[in-house]
Amino acid sequence: xxxxxxxxxxxxxxxxxxxxxxxxxxxxxxxxxxxxxxxxxxxxxxxxxxxxxxxxxxxxxxxxxxxxxxxxxxxxxxxxxxxxxxxxxxxxxxxxxx
Amino acid sequence: xxxxxxxxxxxxxxxxxxxxxxxxxxxxxxxxxxxxxxxxxxxxxxxxxxxxxxxxxxxxxxxxxxxxxxxxxxxxxxxxxxxxxxxxxxxxxxxxxxxxxxxxxxxxxxxxxxxxxxxxxxxxxxxxxxxxxxxxxxxxxxxxxxxxxxxxxxxxxxxxxxxxxxxxxxxxxxxxxxxxxxxxxx
Numbered sequence: 001x002x003x004x005x006x007x008x009x010x011x012x013x014x015x016x017x018x019x020x021x022x023x024x025x026x027x028x029x030x031x032x033x034x035x036x037x038x039x040x041x042x043x044x045x046x047x048x049x050x051x052x053x054x055x056x057x058x059x060x061x062x063x064x065x066x067x068x069x070x071x072x073x074x075x076x077x078x079x080x081x082x083x084x085x086x087x088x089x090x091x092x093x094x095x096x097x098x
Numbered sequence: 099x100x101x102x103x104x105x106x107x108x109x110x111x112x113x114x115x116x117x118x119x120x121x122x123x124x125x126x127x128x129x130x131x132x133x134x135x136x137x138x139x140x141x142x143x144x145x146x147x148x149x150x151x152x153x154x155x156x157x158x159x160x161x162x163x164x165x166x167x168x169x170x171x172x173x174x175x176x177x178x179x180x181x182x183x184x185x186x187x188x189x190x191x192x193x194x195x196x197x198x199x200x201x202x203x204x205x206x207x208x209x210x211x212x213x214x215x216x217x218x219x220x221x222x223x224x225x226x227x228x229x230x231x232x233x234x235x236x237x238x239x240x241x242x243x244x245x246x247x248x249x250x251x252x253x254x255x256x257x258x259x260x261x262x263x264x265x266x267x268x269x270x271x272x273x274x275x276x277x278x279x280x281x282x283x284x
Binding site: 006007009011014016017018019023025026028031032035039042049050054055057058060062064065066068070073077080088089 | 101129136159196200261279
């Protein structure tokens, strides 16, 4: 029974992911920080599935599927952007700034 | 060693790896530290009696998804770029936002765990969810008669059958979309 510590670890990992998204400009590292946040949420699901039934683990299964799809499409978009600007640094992607 | 001690060691490993992941200048080093975080999380899942999820975590996350990331990093050759970590003002803002978010999450964890214990008709007084749920009722009872995989397959293919089928359409769309986006000319 490690519900409390698991939730605390999940909160810490999610916060690290958010700080990473705010801190980095490399689009690929940004994506990895999003994956870190998804992992933190998965830990919450697994921790609660221990006491509330196995539906939480099924939800983790779905989260992983969606994360895999998101990574495939996101990395393809990054590839297309790299072909366009020769960089994955977000400071070079400023078309919306006018 | 007790399970709690193992959990705390793995948790420290996961947090340190995650911190190194967001502070490494080299994108490839970041990816490898993220893999290390995912392996520690897989070990924690085993401690939480979610063995199937632990195996899937290693196979899908640390295996497939991170290999995709490493492929793209090496394909674009962005390892040797100058530091992409933002300047001091953004760092301060990021730390403040992080501290606020962490405080909120910890507070939320305490409140919701306590109220959940109340709604389950727990014995008043302690307010801790541990008193509401005796040790591992759901986690330990199910795998005993069905096996670890069968216990997950049963809700997955009965209650969540329609979402499961929709996932396959999502994966097909993602595969087609990734090919279309990454192709030079259609």
